[in-house]
Amino acid sequence: MRKIFPVLTVVAAIFAFWYAAVPFMNVKETLTGLERAGAVVVPDNPIERRDASSFGLVLNNSFAIPATYAQERPRLPAPHQVAQDLWKTTVMKKVTSKRSLVYHGWITLSATLLGFAIGTGAGIILAVGIVHSRAMDMSVMPWAIASQTIPILAIAPMIIVVLNSIGIQGLVPKAIISAYLSFFPVVVGMVKGLRAPDAMQMDLLKTYNASDNQGFWKLRLPASMPYLFASLKIGVAAALVGAIVAELPAGGARGLGGRMLTGSYYGQMVQIWSALVFAAVLAASLVLLIGLAQRRALKRMGLT
């Protein structure tokens, strides 16, 4: 309760603000629609209204406020409109239906999970290489950082095409783009983690004349676990973003990214909003799940 109450308050405040903002955001289109239907609105000219302030428009046409909450193409959908759409596209549709968000969510999720697995694996391997080889550390690390300044959306289509041309299609290209985003936090975290043992812990092994291999399995790897989990949380959220980005050029407009795209293509703002909310919930659940795994694993390791 102590934890949930402030969150609920903030959420309530956000909703209140959101509801309050809806009339101002939607008033212009609403008035145009009402005017078409025969209502008298001030001013009665859409161009004047375009240049007028939303605030004045709402004040002068307060009768239109209810209608701002029921627009079909709102600039800002009201929370209940998003909730209704979410309800309609998750609970009311069969999960196998192409109109079900769960169906699209699963498509995105499968690419995310595969990409996350690839990214994490690659990240760990790279980190091990960096920690064990000075040459790799010095050559690769600066470029790994630079690689993150490249806008992924710009090269995603190229990646898809290049993979396509060597016969890789479907889930894998999306997963690779998703992996591209998730590997970086894992590399950074794991390099830090594998280097976490202090000089004394390393010296202890030296007094036992332990091999590098033993040092890795008995010291570096366990010591890196807290870092690994922390970066997995960042990585999984990044993997989801990657999968969604990859869905734009992947064709077929499937998945949550596809929903956002077609929503934007057909001006279905509500559809974008519900896909957004669904994606955020998905991300939060994935992070939560990793958090749970973290708690269990670290507890079993005696680290808490």
Place this chain on the structure above:
Amino acid sequence: MVPNANSSVISAKALDLTFQTADAPVHALKDVSLDIAQGDFVSFIGPSGCGKTTFLRCIAGLETPTGGTLTVNGMTADEARRARAYGYVFQAAGLYPWRTIAGNIKLPLEIMGYSKADQNDRVARVLDLVELSDFGAKFPWQLSGGMQQRASIARALAFDADILLMDEPFGALDEIVRDHLNEQLLALWTRTNKTIAFVTHSIPEAVYLSTKIVVMSPRPGRITDVIDSPLPKERPLDIRDTPEFIEIAHRVREGLRAGHEDD
């Protein structure tokens, strides 16, 4: 101090060590010669930065001297390290937090390839030795600082090394706990007849424990005094209020102050 190859377990001759650092080289050890015989309990005392740790690390083969010779069990220090000739106890317990106390003590045994059964035997034996038998399944953070330090000593005792190198093992503990551990360490030393090299900051601790007290002084790190203790092997804590004890302590303090005044 005539070197005697037969009885000397550790023998340093004209040892020199200079660290190359970014700005100026640091002369950490200068012309250090010392012989430690089988069964000795040698304490190193001196102000911070005088090279106590560095000397211990040279013996352990963790640091390579830039001059002089050093033999441990008749080998070079590095060979001795590879032969696992010693157990090393650090200032902080340095137990791995993801292993239980028993698991921590097993660590060197796993690395050295002892059989599973042997590992368990040994863990049980050394846990008993440091009076932690009931705590094998606990994680380090569930124990007090003193208990952790005892576990780390057990870890160094678990395999068959005749030499015990201890770098301020009780530095982080409070005086009462420290007294208690000192008593136990003495008992253990009497029972096992190991050779112990022990670094400390505390004059009473050095005097109470040692058969030989090595006073060092800094810039460059060197030995300024070696005091052979006339105290008997059996030492109750009360011995610290005896005139002999106070006399030796006084001599150590004088030695320290002399070294310090060089600054």
Place this chain on the structure above:
Amino acid sequence: MVPNANSSVISAKALDLTFQTADAPVHALKDVSLDIAQGDFVSFIGPSGCGKTTFLRCIAGLETPTGGTLTVNGMTADEARRARAYGYVFQAAGLYPWRTIAGNIKLPLEIMGYSKADQNDRVARVLDLVELSDFGAKFPWQLSGGMQQRASIARALAFDADILLMDEPFGALDEIVRDHLNEQLLALWTRTNKTIAFVTHSIPEAVYLSTKIVVMSPRPGRITDVIDSPLPKERPLDIRDTPEFIEIAHRVREGLRAGHEDD
């Protein structure tokens, strides 16, 4: 130990403090009564966790007792804190790394609104007092631990507080440096006639410095002995090898051990 409102700078009566923690409440102070007179140098000694720090924090108004009364300079502890009645020195120097030594000493002066000129005067004066005049422009990490600790004492002296509260200020330093700082602290105390409450783990330190030694014992934290020192105000370091000194030290040790055996 009859309370005397006129000469008592700090006066605690039947002080009680229980921490509410997640599992069980911790009874940190139980029925603690003590009077400290103007110009006293009082040391608190006792095993870890006996409530030394807690008691000092109560005096400083950083902790609120759950029972009993406490007056500082005739006010409540919290009023005294707001009136800036004392300077507090922590175990670690705790200098802000982004300020120079002079800047660190200026910190309380800035907060208390001293004029710029006054600030500089005072900084110069206390730097001189702790023999750090040449280091005002250095950053903390450029100084040794002992110098940092001296700077933190200077910081507590910079403004006009008659009381100095010190919580193991030399705990992290090596024995030689510590001896030196003890000497300086005594000199400072003689010169300024401040009232000092001083927490320590070290028996020699307590005996060497104090006019009054308060022995505490844990679970629950309480005072088990209060020893008034017969040593003269002038104390060379050598005084520690005198029989009087050893006698008091012995009494403190006995007091400590007695408290410890309750476990």
Place this chain on the structure above:
Amino acid sequence: DGHANSVKLQLQWVTQAQFAGYYVAKDKGFYEEEGLDVTVLSGGPDIAPPQVLAGGGADVMLNWMPSALAAREKGLPVVNIAQPFKTSGLMLTCWKDTGIKTPQDFKGKTIGVWFFGNEYPFLSWMSQEGISTDGGPDGVTVLKQGFNVDPLLQRQADCISTMTYNEYGQVLDAGVSEDELVTFKYEDQGVATLEDGIYALEDNLKDPAFKDKMVRFVRASMKGWKYAEANPDEAAEIVLENDESGAQTEAHQKRMMGEIAKLTAGSNGALDEADYQRTVATLLAGGSDPVISKEPVGAWTSEITDAALK
């Protein structure tokens, strides 16, 4: 072997009735009758079909001729092998109340344009009208239009690009009546360029087996188109079944099919050379930075349609 009979077709947009002919041909078994195994790959705003073709991800693509000719100049020799769309559906849709009546009234207005190679007909039109496209009171301010009609509805732009069969309908669906709008069809302005042609790589066309495959593909596709023209509602249903996004609605696709049928009506699949010449002329005239700098050679062939229509 199977490879000789498999065709991958890359569309230039998401699944919609704009591509009904191909979905119908597949669904009705017209491809199968020709012994072909056709995969239809849907596109989207981030997919450049020529790139897919170059990468070998598809055998044929649909494309607007400006973009195809640009690819040709960039060294990717694509060839138009059939032109199922006779007429262009591209137009500008403007609010009437902005006072725009003729293209000259664009001056000082803000206009949304699709880029991605489709801006050239617009630029060429504006240069013919003598209107600068760098903003200012005497020029137009050009926006790179996203994928929807909101800029018009929300009056961020005075005019936007629409297709007769899609975006224009979306504007009307938003409650706007046709009286409130003014439209300029590129076709009417004489700057129309050919849309939705079928293109293959020149090198592949040297292979007789591939050529034969294309002949069969075009023949079956045209059969699909003609079927779709005749049965628009059924065609729309077929498109809906093939939509993987689940975003399309029946009403919208049926109307789209109706409009598409008007554009394909005049074509039997063969490219009309006059239309081609007009497209090239428009593009060569295009502003300061023309999409193609010289008359293309070999950019189209009638061989395939000739054989298919025999």
Place this chain on the structure above:
Amino acid sequence: MTLVILAFVIWVAMWALNTRLANGPRANSRPIQLLVPAIFGLTILVVWELLVHGLNVPLVILPAPSHVVATFFNEIPTLWLDFQQTFIKGALSGYVIGCGAAFATAILVDRYDFLKRGLLPVGNFVAALPIVGTAPILVMWFGFDWQSKAAVVVVMVFFPMLVNTVAGLQETTSMQRDLMRTYGAGYWPSLTKLRLPAAMPFIFNGLKISTTLALIGAIVAEFFGSPTMGMGFRISTSVGQLALDMVWAEIVVAALAGSAFYGVVAMTEKTVTFWHPSQRK
């Protein structure tokens, strides 16, 4: 084929060279630390060049680096225009507004524990919103010009900056806070003299993370509507025109600008947090 083999040989040779340099006696000197990554980067370019020619990769899929470099120098005026539009107007203004707002919010959040416990979990949720969904909405709200790009950047950098600053403001040890209490110091002296300076390393961490986010955000937002200039505009339209050399030239600009931006912030960090152990040697 020979080119491919040559590429392979060069790769192996570079790796051998770098291994020697990295394990050599002067490995910690500044020149070597710059040389090793430079050799690595150069090798990648050479291998890329050789493979593109050796495998006859079509220009419209992957241009050779030499080609990109040529385009880069030929198109400097255009690139400069795009850079101003996207980086100066979009990314930088959004960065300043976003980080500034996050900073102010962090101070507030830090003051009121209730806000902290309420806002941070919600913030983490909002931070997970993918840009692909938010960009079209913000373009619709704020128009086609740089304002909407700045808005996207604000949304992207706000929460990382907020979380870092809040964490930083809590970074003080209880001893440091107690010291302020012994001086009877109020909220503002504690904030300006203790908590803000102590938070600086964290604040800079947030600022550094935000640099790359800002650039990526501004570029990607242009995919969803823009005036006829800007790096994202150029990238998306050039893909349509198969001008891949131009696309890569813009990517080079993005990488250079991003690295430089990061570098400037990192350098500022060095001077501001000179006192932090990670900055000393």
